[in-house]
Amino acid sequence: MRTLVNLDGSLVAPSEAKVSVFDRGFLYGDSVYEVIRTYGGRPFELRAHLDRLAHSAGRIALTPRWDADRARAEIDRTLAAARGAEAPDPEAAPWNRGERYIRVVMTRGAGEIGLDPALAVDPLAIVIVQPLSGPPARAYAEGVPAAIVGVRRASTKAVDPSAKTGAHLTHVLAVREARAAGAYEALLLDDAGFVTEGSSSNVFAVSAGRVLTPPLAAGILEGVTRAVVLRLARAAGLPVEEVALRPLDLETADELFITSTVREILPVTRLGDSRVGSGRPGPVTLRLHAAFREAATV
CATH class of the missing domain: 3.20.10.10 (D-amino Acid Aminotransferase, subunit A, domain 2)
Structure with a gap:
């Protein structure tokens, strides 16, 4: 399985996943995120994670680029595209082998430099899928x-x-x-x-x-x-x-x-x-x- 990035709906390799240096998530940490993992290739407690993502966005008055339905669809699409053979890690806990780590990030977007959130122009949505690397057995x-x-x-x-x-x-x-x-x-x-x-x-x-x-x-x-x-x-x-x-x-x-x-x-x-x-x-x-x-x- 390979690492794959979904950048505003476009699936790209990590080396091609480029975010503006003016993005507020990069400049100020002005973003919300969730970490999700799979079991048997399926995201666990996905609804709870997406509910919390929406809650986090609301608490900092950030309007996400994607709603929960779109986020779920993009997660599924990225997972499907990232599937592939991988060498098993002999030190990994058995239940972690072959599973995926998913990181969903929503930033307020890029704009002129300044703390005022109103300077942000376009919100950014990112999904990162990579092999799960949990604690060893x-x-x-x-x-x-x-x-x-x-x-x-x-x-x-x-x-x-x-x-x-x-x-x-x-x-x-x-x-x-x-x-x-x-x-x-x-x-x-x-x-x-x-x-x-x-x-x-x-x-x-x-x-x-x-x-x-x-x-x-x-x-x-x-x-x-x-x-x-x-x-x-x-x-x-x-x-x-x-x-x-x-x-x-x-x-x-x-x-x-x-x-x-x-x-x-x-x-x-x-x-x-x-x-x-x-x-x-x-x-x-x-x-x-x-x-x-x-x-x-x-």
Whole structure:
């Protein structure tokens, strides 16, 4: 399978996918986007992703070039055109082999340089399809390290956390700090010291059998995978609490895991310099991941 770009409806190779240097998505991060993945070649939770894309656009008063129906059609067309043989990755998790990563981007468009959104002329729509590159199989078997970083999540009074926008410098710096500390994922606090989310994930703790995660009011993105996990946990009869969490709650948890479209449910077995629980993926994490995989592949 090859990487293919849909640029305003035109299918082009990555080397031919050119965006104006005056595009506001490039200049200011004035854009919204979604990341979607396939199972069996079919986009998972596509409606939820497109609904959130429309919500994000509305929160920043951006009129997308495509509506949901057109976006769905262009995603399908790009997926079909990108199909092809590929060499299997022996280190990939079995459920990721042969699957696709889809990124949908809507920018406010190009125009004269200046912050005023009214300067934008034509909105831009992009779909990128490429082979899915998720965590290796061993990450699910052994877990990954995470670190609580010094970079803080932007205040909800500054940026609406429910909008998935292209302005990512805070999270870029958070990942830089985490990687320097030898961690796979960065966990961010708010200015009051409460846990919010990962750089590109939602965070969950398991304590005494209870599944805990920060509430949306904590200033987090309403993750699509997060919503699926909450639904599956409740259906399994697990006690679920959306509750404010302090770093100590993560440090003393029996299990930790992060969720995202590409990672699904990924165990965290080290937090900073300390082991989480037994130091191995815990039973609740494994149970939920099995339930998620079953739901995703039906």
